Amino acid sequence: xxxxxxxxxxxxxxxxxxxxxxxxxxxxxxxxxxxxxxxxxxxxxxxxxxxxxxxxxxxxxxxxxxxxxxxxxxxxxxxxxxxxxxxxxxxxxxxxxxxxxxxxxxxxxxxxxxxxxxxxxxxxxxxxxxxxxxxxxxxxxxxxxxxxxxxxxxxxxxxxxxxxxxxxxxxxxxxxxxxxxxxxxxxxxxxxxxxxxx
Numbered sequence: 001x002x003x004x005x006x007x008x009x010x011x012x013x014x015x016x017x018x019x020x021x022x023x024x025x026x027x028x029x030x031x032x033x034x035x036x037x038x039x040x041x042x043x044x045x046x047x048x049x050x051x052x053x054x055x056x057x058x059x060x061x062x063x064x065x066x067x068x069x070x071x072x073x074x075x076x077x078x079x080x081x082x083x084x085x086x087x088x089x090x091x092x093x094x095x096x097x098x099x100x101x102x103x104x105x106x107x108x109x110x111x112x113x114x115x116x117x118x119x120x121x122x123x124x125x126x127x128x129x130x131x132x133x134x135x136x137x138x139x140x141x142x143x144x145x146x147x148x149x150x151x152x153x154x155x156x157x158x159x160x161x162x163x164x165x166x167x168x169x170x171x172x173x174x175x176x177x178x179x180x181x182x183x184x185x186x187x188x189x190x191x192x193x194x195x196x197x198x
Contacts, residue, residue: 007171014175018182021145025186028138032193035130042127046135047194049114054105055195058098059187065094066184069153069177079167081160088157088173091180095150102143106136135194142190145183152176 036043072087109132113120116133156173159165165173 005169005171010171010175014178018178021182025138025141025189028134028141029189029193032134032138035127035134039125039127039130042125043131045125046128046131047197049109050135050195051105051108052195054101055191058101059191061094061098061101062184062187065091065098066181068094069180073170073173073177076160076165076167076170076173081163081167084173085157085160088153088160092150092153092157095146095153099143099146102139106139138190139194142183142186145186149176149180149183152179 068087068090072084072091075081075087076084109115114132115121116129116136121129121132153176156165156176159172
């Protein structure tokens with residue numbers, strides 16, 4: 001039986017899904033902007049307590065992972081299955097490294113009592129409470145998207161290995177790449193908002 005693949009439908013469906021994700025994060029960016037406008041000094045004080053070096057390192061990690069994901073698609077399209085698998089696994093490794101860094105960063109803040117609802121946070125100004133609330137919500141939601149992306153890339157590794165994804169039928173891998181690029185782009189906006197604009 002001939003396999004029917006609707007590439008156009010698959011791509012349109014993925015772009016519609018990505019659009020809903022942009023609406024979700026766009027609403028949060030708007031909320032951040034409103035609160036920042038109302039509490040500029042408090043947001044400045046909150047941002048000064050974040051680790052810029054760790055945030056910059058995570059930005060480099062995600063940009064590199066976006067490159068390995070794009071190259072994995074190119075390698076498969078050129079018929080190099082082994083290289084595509086290596087690059088997909090490299091993307092997973094980089095994504096895990098991002099999460100490990102985020103774990104240590106969150107861990108340090110929590111260790112110092114800087115988390116929503118803590119006694120130390122509640123003693124601070126309303127603006128700083130809002131800053132750290134948004135920080136944990138937005139970076140936490142982004143981290144959840146990283147986790148989902150890693151699970152999906154793990155699936156594409158399996159499917160590529162079993163040759164269910166090939167150089168002639170790669171729309172699943174391509175859509176996964178689009179999702180991963182979205183994860184990357186969202187972080188590119190989160191990093192300056194929380195770490196650099198003080």
